[in-house]
Amino acid sequence: MSFSADVKAELCRTRLTRACCARAEACGVLLYCNQFSAQGIKIVTESADFSARLPQLFRRAFQITLPPKTETESSGGKQIFLLEDSEKLARIWEVCGGAFGGGIAHHINFAFLEDEHCRLAFLRGAFLSGGSVTDPQKSYHLELVTSHYFVNRELTALLLDMGYHPKDTTRKSNYVTYFKQSEYIEDLLTSIGAPISAMAIMNAKVEKNLRNGINRRVNCDAANADKTVDAAQEQLVSIRSLATSGQLESLGEKLQEAARLRQAHPELSLSDLAALCQPPVTKSCLNHRLRKLVSLGKDR
Ligand SMILES: [Zn+2]
Numbered sequence: 001m002s003f004s005a006d007v008k009a010e011l012c013r014t015r016l017t018r019a020c021c022a023r024a025e026a027c028g029v030l031l032y033c034n035q036f037s038a039q040g041i042k043i044v045t046e047s048a049d050f051s052a053r054l055p056q057l058f059r060r061a062f063q064i065t066l067p068p069k070t071e072t073e074s075s076g077g078k079q080i081f082l083l084e085d086s087e088k089l090a091r092i093w094e095v096c097g098g099a100f101g102g103g104i105a106h107h108i109n110f111a112f113l114e115d116e117h118c119r120l121a122f123l124r125g126a127f128l129s130g131g132s133v134t135d136p137q138k139s140y141h142l143e144l145v146t147s148h149y150f151v152n153r154e155l156t157a158l159l160l161d162m163g164y165h166p167k168d169t170t171r172k173s174n175y176v177t178y179f180k181q182s183e184y185i186e187d188l189l190t191s192i193g194a195p196i197s198a199m200a201i202m203n204a205k206v207e208k209n210l211r212n213g214i215n216r217r218v219n220c221d222a223a224n225a226d227k228t229v230d231a232a233q234e235q236l237v238s239i240r241s242l243a244t245s246g247q248l249e250s251l252g253e254k255l256q257e258a259a260r261l262r263q264a265h266p267e268l269s270l271s272d273l274a275a276l277c278q279p280p281v282t283k284s285c286l287n288h289r290l291r292k293l294v295s296l297g298k299d300r
Pocket of ligand 1: 018019020021022024115117118119121
């Protein structure tokens, strides 16, 4: 099952207790479904859980019985609900508010969304019907797609009001509201009834950060090791050249000690080598001496 399907299955476990919330959820479903017009309603879904919830939802919200779903060969396992009964359609519009149908632009009926529980139920309905979310192992993206211009605008306003910062775009003749920030996706899913899915996103994020952190450290250690080796190589070349020319013996005892230690321990880092000096010196002090050797070696 896809992550979206998991989320929808979890959302569908939310019980339809309050009538106000059932109505709000049903409105969300209708404004984000495939067709909601004066001619009829068409809801297409791949989610078995959502298609099991729909008849209960319509009964609770509108006191109507949905005609049984159809599942055609060509629908690729998708389940389709069609409602064309004019009396039932009239009943739905009556409940949803007079603004629906009759060629008038669709709007979110904010009168239904005064309470927090109803706002969240509306969002749940919209997500069940027109929403999807990507697998957090891959990326973070949640979107809600509607064919109604004003509904998209009003949803953005609603989400902004709730503290979210959604983005929107168009795709073909549809309007898309979306989030890319994992925190928003987690918060939204938690509040509309899918806290377990939200937790899965958090866990995926922690895992990803951990993995990135380890990779960064490995890369960083490897880069440092390469630098140590390169620097030691350069020092050894200079030291050898100073020794061959007999110049090394004429240098001060501290420089000679640095040269001896580097030749004896080509693989050691500066700080390890500094600790071997008698008495031990700081890393920067030894670095200074080794640089001196390199520059003297080059001058020759
Ligand atoms: Zn409510």
